[in-house]
Amino acid sequence: MRIVPISEDECRELLQRVPFGRLGCALNDQPYVVPIDFAYEPEHLFVFSTAGKKVEWMRQNPKVCVQVDEIGNWSNWTSVIVTGTFLELREPQYTGQREHAREQLAQSSKWWRIPLAERREPIEDLAIEPVFFRIDITGMSGIRSIPEAE
Template sequence: MLIREMTRQECLDLVAENHIARLGCTRDGQPYIVPIQYALAANRLYSFSMPGQKIDWMRANPRVCVQVDTGTDRQNWRSVVIHGRYQELPDTKQWHRERMNAWSLLEQRINWWEPGGLKPGEQPVAGTSPHLFFEIEIDDVTGRAASAG
């Protein structure tokens, strides 16, 4: 098996081809990782969530890591790691344009609101939507690719 470093463009192409990633965040030295659905545009990942642990943790520490990978078998795979910064897109006049951009990018995929729009168990009926949109500005992206040698 041969392993090589991917170029920045190869990394971004892999991220653009996919829509499910693993989001890593930390709080008080404790790591937490969860799947997210995302859309890539203009050096940002856009995503959507219900309030909960990952949002609380990213509010406390906006430095995050995102991992995207593909593979056909143990010898043929590609993996990208993104380091970036969380920014919430609140439902306010100031953030309206960016929020609508996130929504329009995400809704291009079937079931775009999963898994971010679902929580385990019964949820109370709310008078307003508790859903949150957020972006991750990409600071750094690296990747590796393996192929049978």
């Protein structure tokens, strides 16, 4: 098996195809990684979340990364890492972007569809704060494996 870099176009195709990854953020030299769903657009990833540790951390340190992969088997896989900046889509400043994120995520995010998420937003239950955020992409890289026979 060989491991080779892929082009930026190939990275973007993977982000389009696989709307799920692992978000990495950090605070006070401590990394934190969680699985998330996202909706991809050329310069952004949109995410729906409830308030909690990752959002608190990103509010303090907006530098993040997201790793996305497609794994056929141990010798057939592709992996992309995006670096970017967290931007919380608060109302009323980002009402338009929030609605846009909602529409995009409705098509791709299973997380968005869980009853808790769907129920809490309309009734504005303060126990769970719905958060929409955008990751403004600042860079990306990708690699893939090539089985020896190819």
